[in-house]
Amino acid sequence: MHRRSLLGLAAAMPLASRALPALAQEARPVRLVLPFPAGGATDAVARVLAPGMAERLGQPVVIDNRPGAGGVPAAENVVRAAPDGLTLFFTTSSTHSAGPAVTPNLPYDVEADFTPVALLATQPYLLVISSTVPARTVEEFITWAKARPGQVNYGSSGVGTAPHLTGALFAALAKLQMVHVPYRGTGQVYAELRRGDVHALFDTPSTAAPHLASGTVRALGVGGRETPLVPGLPSLSRAVPGFESEVWFGLFGPARLPAEQVARLREAAIGAARDPALREKLAGLGAEPKGEDGEALRRVAAAERARWTALVRDPGIRASD
Known part of the structure; x- marks a missing residue:
């Protein structure tokens, strides 16, 4: 091989090595962790949006149903996940608004331990x-x-x-x-x-x-x-x-999710929610598509949480059993 060719190959090798992790990342599936079983409303909405997200991300998006215990095990699974954009929490008012109102000593903080990505729909x-x-x-x-x-x-x-x-x-x-x-x-x-x-x-x-x-x-x-x-x-x-x-459906990542990953995931999720064909499918489920950013999700979750917290403090309400 000529000396010039060898030098060109050597110069290209660092670039190729840096590209490999990115290619490997894109080949790995994004996991949407759901706190409810298959067949419910959350599962139905997630399965409408997942293909649209996959198309926009250029990588598979899979549903991981982890029901039970008011969504706590599913939430913990996301909290413990690496902040690499491959594990997301597709959830509802139940885990981030109602749950903390009833159980203030959860094993995680719904504000500090999650990164809000997008508000997707309501019903x-x-x-x-x-x-x-x-x-x-x-x-x-x-x-x-x-x-x-x-x-x-x-x-x-x-x-x-x-x-x-x-x-x-x-x-x-x-x-x-x-x-x-x-x-x-x-x-x-x-x-x-x-x-x-x-x-x-x-x-x-x-x-x-x-x-x-x-x-x-x-x-x-x-x-x-x-x-x-x-x-x-x-x-x-x-x-x-x-x-x-009403119930809201939103997408969260674990804490410390890098800004570039948040932006990438947000664009894919909002793009799917605003896609005319997928909006029609959501409407067929009785859901109103939203397609808003993580700040909108944070606000609606906090407002709903305050509402339920006020409810359970009422001495006439038994919300703990």
């Missing part, structure tokens, strides 16, 4: 009841429940989750004595609703819709804006003034 909560309950309106359900103090229950995806506190808020404002029954995910509550062992559930339209279509449960009202999946539902605030509850 309103529906009041869903078992078809064994003889109520056709919110008012009729309240009257029925008031006649049975301590005998009417509602299910949720776990202690300290947003569906749990939504039920506690509804019961407090409607002056009902309802018993909370926690599960590992709202999907598990439907079998109990069908049998009549659970009377009510606050759930999102995407999870509730197929069960409503089967006729085994009924939706009585919506806690936010009207949803196209279940059109014509009255606002729950008409029967229970002051009641409103």
